[in-house]
Amino acid sequence: MKKLPFLILASLSLVNTGVWAANAAKATDIVVYRSPSCSCCGKWLEHLKQNNFNVQDIVTEDVQAMKNKHGVTPELASCHTAIVDGHVIEGHVPAEDIVALLKTKPKDVGLAVPGMPSGTPGMEMGGKKDAYDVISFDSKAHTEVFKHYTSNQ
Numbered sequence: 001m002k003k004l005p006f007l008i009l010a011s012l013s014l015v016n017t018g019v020w021a022a023n024a025a026k027a028t029d030i031v032v033y034r035s036p037s038c039s040c041c042g043k044w045l046e047h048l049k050q051n052n053f054n055v056q057d058i059v060t061e062d063v064q065a066m067k068n069k070h071g072v073t074p075e076l077a078s079c080h081t082a083i084v085d086g087h088v089i090e091g092h093v094p095a096e097d098i099v100a101l102l103k104t105k106p107k108d109v110g111l112a113v114p115g116m117p118s119g120t121p122g123m124e125m126g127g128k129k130d131a132y133d134v135i136s137f138d139s140k141a142h143t144e145v146f147k148h149y150t151s152n153q
């Protein structure tokens with residue numbers, strides 16, 4: 001019988017933690033490396049902030065060094081490179097896809113939107129949206145389509 005009060009306390013504290021987490025909706029920390037001349041990168045940062053990311057904005061002349069360090073191949077490369085919770089995020093990846101990735105917590109997987117397609121967050125060109133893929137990749141350069149976005153043309 002001695003165990004019962006402990007169990008009740010334990011389950012109560014679990015409930016409390018859950019409520020607290022839901023209320024706080026804690027911002028997700030992300031570090032973004034971008035070149036000083038990149039204006040679309042700045043717009044992507046705004047997109048992240050609007051989606052409850054806490055952005056650390058690192059302006060560097062050598063974004064390529066970050067890409068080399070984190071296995072971003074030329075086929076995957078875009079403008080900015082970001083790190084969130086150990087995952088590499090390359091280019092104009094929509095915030096909701098980053099959130100989806102973080103929910104599943106896969107090991108050694110990053111996301112990339114190669115190039116700079118029109119209509120991605122930060123690359124709004126009027127209403128024009130290119131078709132594009134968000135690609136997942138690992139450090140061995142295995143790639144998969146994580147999510148496909150269709151064109152509106």
Ligand SMILES: [Cu+2]
Nearest residue numbers: 040041079116
């Ligand atoms: Cu860009």
